[in-house]
Amino acid sequence: MAPQFLKALTVATALGATLATALPVQPKPTVWHTTTQVVVKTITKTATVHGTPGPDYTVPPAYTTPAAPTVPTEAPQQPSYTPVPSPSPSPNSSYSAPAEPSSSSTPAPPPPPPTSTSAPAPAPTTSTTPPPPPPATTTPPPPPPPPATKPPVVSIPPIGGGDGTYSGPCAAGSPCTGEITFYDGGLGACGTNIDTNGEDAIALPIDLMGPLSNTNPYCGKQVQISYKGKTATATVKDKCAGCTGNNIDMTRFLFYKFGVEAEGRIHGVEWHFI
Numbered sequence: 001m002a003p004q005f006l007k008a009l010t011v012a013t014a015l016g017a018t019l020a021t022a023l024p025v026q027p028k029p030t031v032w033h034t035t036t037q038v039v040v041k042t043i044t045k046t047a048t049v050h051g052t053p054g055p056d057y058t059v060p061p062a063y064t065t066p067a068a069p070t071v072p073t074e075a076p077q078q079p080s081y082t083p084v085p086s087p088s089p090s091p092n093s094s095y096s097a098p099a100e101p102s103s104s105s106t107p108a109p110p111p112p113p114p115t116s117t118s119a120p121a122p123a124p125t126t127s128t129t130p131p132p133p134p135p136a137t138t139t140p141p142p143p144p145p146p147p148a149t150k151p152p153v154v155s156i157p158p159i160g161g162g163d164g165t166y167s168g169p170c171a172a173g174s175p176c177t178g179e180i181t182f183y184d185g186g187l188g189a190c191g192t193n194i195d196t197n198g199e200d201a202i203a204l205p206i207d208l209m210g211p212l213s214n215t216n217p218y219c220g221k222q223v224q225i226s227y228k229g230k231t232a233t234a235t236v237k238d239k240c241a242g243c244t245g246n247n248i249d250m251t252r253f254l255f256y257k258f259g260v261e262a263e264g265r266i267h268g269v270e271w272h273f274i
Contacts (some may be wrong), residue, residue: 166273169208170246172224175272178246180225181265182255188238190219196251203238203249213239223248225271227258233274246271 170176183203185196191214194201202223209218221236232254240249248271252261259266 168273170272172272172274175226175270176246177268177270178248179265179267180227180255180258180269181243181247181249182252182261183249185251189213190216190237192237194237194251195253197253199251200232200234200254200257201237201251202234202254203240203243204236205243205245205247206239206241207244209239222274223271224274225254225258225269227266227269230258232257 166172183196185194185201188194188201188203189209202225204218209216216239218236223234223236225232225234234250234254238249240247243249255261255266258269
């Protein structure tokens with residue numbers, strides 16, 4: 001068995017050597033790899049502007065309108081590139097790499113940004129509400145004036161009668177007592193001028209004469225005045241608004257018959273109509 005096995009092994013080895021010698025050596029194929037590098041370079045350019053800066057200005061917030069919907073733009077499809085298959089290697093043949101495609105694929109430019117028109121912000125509308133009118137105040141009507149006090153009705157006899165029939169206040173039987181003062185005269189309430197330095201004239205208190213002036217029944221009435229034994233007769237030509245009670249005002253000419261100017265006012269003087 002051993003010699004036969006060795007014989008078979010020798011035959012197989014010789015056959016393999018013959019086959020190895022008969023087959024030619026195949027050349028290795030050349031494979032080319034093309035690599036493309038895209039370099040994007042951004043250049044920043046700065047410009048300097050010389051000028052005078054203006055005042056600060058605060059820009060009010062702008063009213064932004066809703067942006068219009070952007071319609072997507074479909075970029076054109078790039079041509080697909082299919083590599084050329086390498087030819088089967090043949091003996092004693094040279095392999096030429098396929099030429100690089102001449103057409104370069106340029107991506108489509110991006111769509112322009114949507115333009116939004118910023119309208120100025122509308123001015124706020126201020127509505128001014130007028131204030132309500134003040135409540136109407138009702139002013140009560142003024143109270144009616146008190147009835148005018150009517151002067152006492154005096155029955156006066158004719159001037160110069162001297163018959164003793166006068167029965168009013170300050171009559172001969174009941175003389176009035178008061179103060180006497182003097183003034184500078186002028187136009188009297190009875191309508192005549194009064195000479196303070198040359199006549200005996202008096203002004204009765206307004207409470208006695210009443211509201212009447214020229215037509216007053218006391219105008220022109222004669223009055224007798226007595227003080228410490230001195231007596232004088234005077235004529236009513238005026239009314240005294242500042243005299244109260246039974247006080248009377250008179251001319252300087254008449255006053256000097258009872259006292260001096262320095263006294264100014266004399267008390268306790270009696271007087272009555274005649």
